[in-house]
Amino acid sequence: MKLNNLLITALVISYLFVGCGKGKKPVETKKEISEINVEEGFKAEKMAKELWNKIQSENYWVNWKTWPGKEAFYKGREPHGALLTTYVNDAVLKTIINKKGQMPTGAIIITENYMPDKTLDSITVMHKIEGFNPKINDWFWVKFGPDGKIATAEKYGQTLMLTGKVATCIECHGGQSANDYIFTSLLREEVSEVKKVEKEIFDAEKIANGLWDKMKNENYQKKWKMWPGKEAFYEGKEPHGAFLITYVNAAAHEAIVKIKEKMPAGAIIIKENYMHDKNIASITVMYKMEGFNPDAFDWFWAKFAPSGKVLTEEKDGKIIKLAGKVAGCIECHGKQTSNDYIFTSPLKLEHTLP
Numbered sequence: 214m215k216l217n218n219l220l221i222t223a224l225v226i227s228y229l230f231v232g233c234g235k236g237k238k239p240v241e242t243k244k245e246i247s248e249i250n251v252e253e254g255f256k257a258e259k260m261a262k263e264l265w266n267k268i269q270s271e272n273y274w275v276n277w278k279t280w281p282g283k284e285a286f287y288k289g290r291e292p293h294g295a296l297l298t299t300y301v302n303d304a305v306l307k308t309i310i311n312k313k314g315q316m317p318t319g320a321i322i323i324t325e326n327y328m329p330d331k332t333l334d335s336i337t338v339m340h341k342i343e344g345f346n347p348k349i350n351d352w353f354w355v356k357f358g359p360d361g362k363i364a365t366a367e368k369y370g371q372t373l374m375l376t377g378k379v380a381t382c383i384e385c386h387g388g389q390s391a392n393d394y395i396f397t398s399l400l401r402e403e404v405s406e407v408k409k410v411e412k413e414i415f416d417a418e419k420i421a422n423g424l425w426d427k428m429k430n431e432n433y434q435k436k437w438k439m440w441p442g443k444e445a446f447y448e449g450k451e452p453h454g455a456f457l458i459t460y461v462n463a464a465a466h467e468a469i470v471k472i473k474e475k476m477p478a479g480a481i482i483i484k485e486n487y488m489h490d491k492n493i494a495s496i497t498v499m500y501k502m503e504g505f506n507p508d509a510f511d512w513f514w515a516k517f518a519p520s521g522k523v524l525t526e527e528k529d530g531k532i533i534k535l536a537g538k539v540a541g542c543i544e545c546h547g548k549q550t551s552n553d554y555i556f557t558s559p560l561k562l563e564h565t566l567p
């Protein structure tokens with residue numbers, strides 16, 4: 214009897230290894246069940262029993278909270294009950310309320326599945342156990358009968374114990390992998406497009422401020438080299454200054470002199486823009502930040518006042534901060550895509566400038 218149980222549990226686990234692809238053949242013979250699987254199945258049964266004892270001893274139906282926003286006997290979806298009551302332990306409750314995005318180790322979610330007449334049909338539980346199944350965020354799955362017996366299912370003519378790495382649970386909940394395999398509610402803040410853009414602008418200003426501090430800390434006017442071949446106060450073109458001084462950090466300098474054709478991540482180009490009277494008007498910077506904007510060669514753009522304040526511009530009645538993915542800079546410098554968005558000199562030997 215015991216051995217039979219073991220084999221059955223082991224089969225549940227084997228199905229998982231076989232994969233969830235529909236066209237795939239199930240485990241063919243019991244011979245294919247390795248001892249490891251048998252042992253794992255035995256463990257999963259033991260874990261289920263321990264879990265049952267734990268939740269019973271905690272009297273979860275009085276001491277635990279129901280899923281925030283879900284009262285007792287809310288309407289359920291297939292394949293769960295017609296009516297559901299879902300209880301969560303403290304760890305889960307905090308995660309949901311604080312929109313933490315991912316359940317912590319120790320999380321336990323208990324869904325009681327009821328028939329339309331409110332008789333209890335089964336209890337399905339998800340329990341996060343560190344290291345149990347890292348591929349699916351360590352969820353342990355189990356379905357109990359109302360009496361605490363581990364439920365079984367018939368598949369391919371076999372009786373399967375629904376505990377551990379239960380393939381059917383995982384296949385369906387797998388559609389929610391971006392939400393830590395959870396259906397009931399979204400675990401993270403829903404970010405609207407407007408909010409996303411606002412956050413991007415906010416972050417861009419922070420990056421720009423950090424960039425300015427870095428420029429000052431590195432004392433670029435003294436410690437960095439000027440663009441090779443360009444002396445101080447060379448004549449500039451619109452929309453930049455009448456006179457320019459362009460500084461490059463070591464990474465950018467090396468790319469120019471060694472004809473690397475493209476600036477590496479970390480390259481910084483600082484152009485000081487001077488008026489006709491050689492008073493400084495602004496400082497425009499290009500900073501190559503890996504992953505920042507792959508659509509435009511990862512350049513971060515910024516225009517500073519001589520004080521270091523990020524400058525703004527009015528466009529269509531809106532104030533635009535000149536930091537980050539600044540459309541105006543990108544549009545014009547975009548004429549130079551074949552030269553890594555750079556105007557001052559060709560990075561490739563064969564490149565000609567307009």
Ligand code: HEC
Binds near residue numbers: 293379395
């Ligand atoms: C065919 C899809 C499907 C299968 C199979 C499935 N579930 Fe679910 N499960 C759901 C859906 C949908 C919900 C949301 C219930 C609702 O609000 O109606 C859910 C909710 C849950 C919850 C509450 C937490 C959450 O994810 O929102 C638990 C716990 C749970 N299921 C456990 C299990 C277990 C254990 C198994 C396997 C024995 C299983 N489920 C099989 C679809 C499925």
Ligand code: HEC
Binds near residue numbers: 453498
């Ligand atoms: C209308 C076209 C145009 C716009 C808009 C523009 N630039 Fe430029 N930029 C140039 C030209 C042309 C040069 C070459 C220097 C020169 O002759 O003035 C240049 C040079 C530079 C350089 C030196 C590296 C290089 O590409 O040669 C930096 C840094 C720079 N611009 C930053 C910016 C930033 C930041 C913005 C947006 C705030 C911006 N630029 C907007 C045309 C433009």
